[in-house]
Amino acid sequence: MNKTIIVSNRLPLQIKRHDNQLDIKPSVGGLATGMKSVHEDGNGIWIGWSGLTEEELDDNLRAQAKKALKENKCAAVSLTQQDIDDFYLGFSNKTLWPLFHYFMEYTVFETEQWESYKTVNQKFADVVIDHIEDGDTVWVHDYQLLLVPKMIKDKKPNTTIGFFLHIPYPSYEIFRTFPWREELLHGMLGSDLIGFHTYDYERHFLSSVKRILRLDVQFNEISYLDRVVKVDSFPMGIDYKKFHEAALKNVNQDHGEKSDLQKRLDEHIEAGSDAKLILSIDRMDYTKGIPNRIRAYEYFLNKYPEFKEKVRLVMLAVPSRSDVPQYQKLKRETDELVGRINGQFATVSWTPIWYFYRSMPFENLIDLYTSSQIALITPVRDGMNLVAKEYVATRVNQDGVIILSEMAGAANEMDEALLINPNNFEEIADSLKQALEMPLDEQKKRMKFLQKRLSRYSVEKWSEEFMKSLNATKNLDKVIVAKKMDNSQQHKMLEAFKNAKRKLLFLDYDGTLVGFKNNPQDARPDDALINLLDRLNELGNTDFVLVSGRDKETFQEWFGNKSYNLITDHGVWLKDKNEDWHMLERLKIDWMENILPIMEAFVDRTPGTFIEKKKYSLAWHYRKADPELAQKRSMELNTVLTSLTSNNELTVLKGNKVMEIKSSSVNKGRATSRWITKDDFDFIFAIGDDWTDEYMFEELPKNSYTTKVGFKKTKAKYYVKDTDNVRELLSKFVTI
Secondary structure, eight states, X not given: OOOEEEEEEEOSEEEEEETTEEXXXXXXXXXXXXXXXXXXXXXXXXXXXXXXXXXXXXXXXXXXXXXXXXXXXXXXXXXXXXXXXXXXXXXXXXXXXXXXXXXXXXXXXXXHHHHHHHHHHHHHHHHHHHHOOTTOEEEEESGGGTTHHHHHHHHOTTSEEEEEOOSOOOOHHHHTTOTTHHHHHHHHTTSSEEEEXXXXXXXXXXXXXXXXXOOEEETTEEEETTEEEEEEEOOOOOOHHHHHHHHHHHHTOOGGGSOHHHHHHHHHHTTOTTOEEEEEEEESOGGGOHHHHHHHHHHHHHHXXXXXXXXEEEEEEEOOOTTSHHHXXXXXXXXXXXXXXXXXXXXXXXXXXXXXXSOOOHHXXXXXXXXXXXXXXXXXXXXXXXXXXXXXXXXXXXXXXXXXXXXXXXXXXXXXXXXXXXXXXXXXXXXXXXXXXXXXXXXXXXXXXXXXXXXXXXXXXXXHHHHHHHHHGGGGGGSOOOEEOOXXXXXXXXXXXXXXXXXXXXXXXXXXXXXXXXXXXXXXXXXXXXXXXXXXXXXXXXXXXEEOSSOHHHHHHHHTTSOOEEEETTTTEEEOTTSOOEESXXXXXXXXXXXXXXXXXXXXXXXXOEEEEOSSEEEEEOTTSOHHHHHHHHHHHHHHHHTSOGGGOEEEEEOSSXXXXXXXXXXXXXXXXXXXXXXXXXXXXXXXXXXXHHHHXXXXXXXXXXXXXXXXXXXOSEEESSHHHHHHHHHHHHHO
């Protein structure tokens, strides 16, 4: 049975040494939770560092660890203390972490640490390779292992590899400063699927690939060597059910069951009807914007003094990397700010900030979440920020307000939060006032939308969606990689055309004969194209057919005065020379119940979109969505729908910021197959650029000259570079 191999810097286990024994417990982090089903159900194995260096393990402990890891379906990568110092504490956390979070002033570039990073990545790759069997799938995680995918692919080229980055990916202008940028990009491109939290990170990565490696990028697909690498965004969720159920239990507990922390929180809340708690939870990290948050809170108290002695900032800062100078400086600055503000504003009965510098057990976190009317989350740069999602999950009464930095990845999914610039104290202060005074009805309205969205896209759904997309890449080996239509191939094809008795040419329009335009009407045929089509139409013993996804009204306007053979709407409407248009088959609606969940998944992953359900169609509206993301998602949705089985054939019509899906029993493949039966054609040529043309390529006889525009995964035999090459090639048919 094929297995899934998960690779991360640390194993999903907490391993501690006590005397001459090991204490091993499962981790409870977000990644461990999200990957649980993949690990257990996928006949999987998890590879990573155990947390103990080679120097800490003698033969006895090493044997204990190996046995325990095997029982937990894990395998360890052996690292020395020097590896940890240079690879993890050094390059990973002093170079990649600050650079990817836009803190260039904290970024150091040390060649020795880079060499260690490469060495350790190879150690991880070697352990993975030792466990790989044919048909296995590998999923590599995060910035510590950016080189691992290529190292695996070089030795095991047929292995399907996914990679997910859990931190931001910086803009090209930041990434270009990295001395070993090409090596890092090539390392990641060893993957078949590369995932990010947000479309912005995905876009930055693709920009770096295009500008640094000069690779061809078509929407979210990279033509790399002899492969196509897919890049996509998968916003990581949380274990929503765990947090929601814990919160329900918390709010329904008796007084005697409450923790000391909960009782203390209750005292403040019960002090008055307008007494409220503002919650702040972070690791003590410079990316979290903690000093700015404290200063903004101070600014708020000065600007709106009426809230003094009524609100309290409850700030939990979890210790992190306390041996790193920047973190030590951050801790000192935070301590001083809290002390100064408490000293300035405190009264006998009120302290403006409750400050905890420690880790807290899960139960106490729930105490904080359920007791705080406002969550103040203001990182200056954050890959996702799951605290914001955890807060939403715990609001069992659908009250509460989130003030969230627009620099957090979660902001893309949480429009109903009060989004702020973490460097704008005025905006933060005003948002705090708005949150404190927000009517309960509005709170519930916002929270209801947030909970519905986040409960649907949980951490389990995140891993499921990634694995689904990764597994889909395995089908690429069934897709023919086209050969370039070079001079030699052209010569053979043109000779066959010249010697044929009955010839048939199928030509797609958009992306084939003309380039794509921002405004579809701008794709009107130019004089040179009309001249070329006229000459093709006049060829003796030749049927020339335009096969397009365009609607028949547009083609009637453009070519109504021509005697062209036309097939429009992906095969719905047909016009034979000078005859009238006719529909091949009537529309149906029984496909809707199967397609609606697919479209809902695109809505979940594309903020600002919605579905309009009509009598005979489903329309996906994306006017309010990010335009680049909407364009990519529309192509993806088109791919999904046109790849369905013949029992659910569909027509996809693109309008102005809307994609409409209608039922049909026809497609380009069926339409072209019907045309072939009209005569005994001994030469068939077909050319197109997108997935709707794949039906045509698949249905045509094997001796047909099927040609794709651009280097993409396809079932066509050949490919040409672009529309200019298409016209150049077609002109040879009329001059031979």
